[in-house]
Amino acid sequence: xxxxxxxxxxxxxxxxxxxxxxxxxxxxxxxxxxxxxxxxxxxxxxxxxxxxxxxxxxxxxxxxxxxxxxxxxxxxxxxxxxxxxxxxxxxxxxxxxxxxxxxxxxxxxxxxxxxxxxxxxxxxxxxxxxxxxxxxxxxxxxxxxxxxxxxxxxxxxxxx
Amino acid sequence: xxxxxxxxxxxxxxxxxxxxxxxxxxxxxxxxxxxxxxxxxxxxxxxxxxxxxxxxxxxxxxxxxxxxxxxxxxxxxxxxxxxxxxxxxxxxxxxxxxxxxxxxxxxxxxxxxxxxxxxxxxxxxxxxxxxxxxxxxxxxxxxxxxxxxxxxxxxxxxxxxxxxxxxxxxxxxxxxxxxxxxxxxxxxxxxxxxxxxxxxxxxxxxxxxxxxxxxxxxxxxxxxxxxxxxxxxxxxxxxxxxx
Numbered sequence: 001x002x003x004x005x006x007x008x009x010x011x012x013x014x015x016x017x018x019x020x021x022x023x024x025x026x027x028x029x030x031x032x033x034x035x036x037x038x039x040x041x042x043x044x045x046x047x048x049x050x051x052x053x054x055x056x057x058x059x060x061x062x063x064x065x066x067x068x069x070x071x072x073x074x075x076x077x078x079x080x081x082x083x084x085x086x087x088x089x090x091x092x093x094x095x096x097x098x099x100x101x102x103x104x105x106x107x108x109x110x111x112x113x114x115x116x117x118x119x120x121x122x123x124x125x126x127x128x129x130x131x132x133x134x135x136x137x138x139x140x141x142x143x144x145x146x147x148x149x150x151x152x153x154x155x156x157x158x159x160x
Numbered sequence: 161x162x163x164x165x166x167x168x169x170x171x172x173x174x175x176x177x178x179x180x181x182x183x184x185x186x187x188x189x190x191x192x193x194x195x196x197x198x199x200x201x202x203x204x205x206x207x208x209x210x211x212x213x214x215x216x217x218x219x220x221x222x223x224x225x226x227x228x229x230x231x232x233x234x235x236x237x238x239x240x241x242x243x244x245x246x247x248x249x250x251x252x253x254x255x256x257x258x259x260x261x262x263x264x265x266x267x268x269x270x271x272x273x274x275x276x277x278x279x280x281x282x283x284x285x286x287x288x289x290x291x292x293x294x295x296x297x298x299x300x301x302x303x304x305x306x307x308x309x310x311x312x313x314x315x316x317x318x319x320x321x322x323x324x325x326x327x328x329x330x331x332x333x334x335x336x337x338x339x340x341x342x343x344x345x346x347x348x349x350x351x352x353x354x355x356x357x358x359x360x361x362x363x364x365x366x367x368x369x370x371x372x373x374x375x376x377x378x379x380x381x382x383x384x385x386x387x388x389x390x391x392x393x394x395x396x397x398x399x400x401x402x403x
Contacts, residue, residue, distance in 0.1 A: 042194070046201035050217040051346050067190065067198030125212025126355065 029094045029102075031150030036087050040146050041065070043139045044086060047111065047131050053123050061106075062089045094150055102147040112140060188309035191258065192299050204258045204299070204307045207336040207353050210266035214336030215257075215351045222350030225249065225339055229354070231319075236329040236359035243275070245284075246335070247317040248352075253287070256312040257337040260305075261322060269331035272308040273321040274298055280319055287314030296320060312340065330359040 044063045048054045054061050055069030064071050064082035071082050093107035102108070111131035112118025121130050132140040193199025207214035231244040248255060261269040274296035277285060286293045295311035296318070310318050332355060339350040 042196055042201065045195040046203060050213075051219075052217055055218075065195075065198075067195065067200070126207055126214065126353070127209065127212050129212055 029091055029151040031091060031094065031146055033087060035146055035149070036090065037083060039142050040090065041083060041086060043142050044090065047139055048123075049086075060089070061093050061110075062086065091150075094147055102150055103144065105147060108140070108144055108147055111143075186312065188256070188258070188297060188299075188311045191307075191309065192301070202301060204260070204309070205336055206258045206260035206307055206334050207355050208260040208262045208266065208334035209264060209332060209355075210260065210262050210305060214353045215338040215349075216336070216353070219338050219340075219346045219349040219351050222339075222348070225252070225350055225352050227337065227352050227354070229333075229356070232333055232356070232358050233324075234358065236324045236331075238324055238326045238329065241273075241321055241323045243319055243321055244333075245317055245319040246337070247283075248337070248339070250316050252339050253314050254312050254340040254342050255315070255337060256340070257310050257318070257335050259308040259310065259320065259333075259335045262332050262334065263328060263330075264332065268304050268306050269328060270325045271323045272298060272306050273323065274308065275319065275321045281317075283316040284319045285315060289313060294318065294320075312338075324359075330357070332357050 044054075045065050045068060048061070049063030049065060049068040051069050053059075054063045056062070063069075063086050065086070066079070071078060071085065075081055090107060093110075094102055094105045096102065096105050106119070109117070109119040110121045111123070112135065113130040113133045114120070116132070116134050118130055118132075124130055135141070135144070190198065191200040191204045192202060195201035203211060203213070205211065205214050205217060225248060228247040229244070230247065231242055233240075233242050246257070259272060261272060263269050274294065277292035277294050280292075280294055284294050286295050289295075293313065295313035295315060297309050297311075299305075299307045299309055308320055310320075334355040335353075337352040337354070339352070341348040341350075
């Protein structure tokens, strides 16, 4: 029974760690997976999926794939697993409070320069520049089109 | 009791350990390969103003390592060819880097060239190659971005050529160098970042009188020239007032 008690405590701790004072409630949005595979995944891999950036399990937004951080090399369907995980995490970044459009979701605001309407981002480069310096950059436009076509993830409360 | 504790330990390790592994780019050509094929998709991690990110985006930064940079001109003569050498401690056999020269806004600055290995010293050459090779190649993309890729091949230093442009005399030399510990992982490596302006002294215009000698003026010479002119002007003004 000792292990069962330990497991219960661990699960409780995990639940506590993931909970915030203003807990978020709502549903994850939906966005075209085929478009994600064809257009979004390559952009996320190129611009976000580095081992010291979003190629780690400690970050809410994660990008996995060949030539980047890998999930588990022993799995036979590793490519599918990595794309599915990246897709789920990208969907979760389409979160807004429901009253705002997907263009104000973290997937689009976090990598965008502040002066272009973006948000603060730890991934600024050596010169303090964000991933996309303007909305005109191709990578941002690809993400933006996909986000606009999604239902987004809307809910209430919570902190990102 | 022991098996129970082992089980607890297993659960904890399973919950906390990361399952991820990462593969580095041992072949420099992968930087330019499509991301769908595991390539960099055109990111070269030179730390230049064209990109802004270096090797530490993936590799651990680690402790600093002294790298000697020789041949970077303080005064850039348009159209001139320079040989630049990066020299690191000889006990580091596993070193890879990408080099880029840009203007302040990230545009290409001159031309980087991988020289004929026969013109290089033994320290520049790969230790793992039968034929003389420096492990260098140049990547040029559709936008004209020119990056010198230098593969890990056991060289003790690396030397390459750069031809300055005709219209500009001031730019930035950028490189991010990975010193691998060869454990096949990203942790434990060391990264040295360099992003250095050069050619700025050329903005100082020499006095016209110095052009006769064909030599660049020293600061003392320029100061003396200015003081002489001021003295002559003051003398003339004094004479004028006297008259």
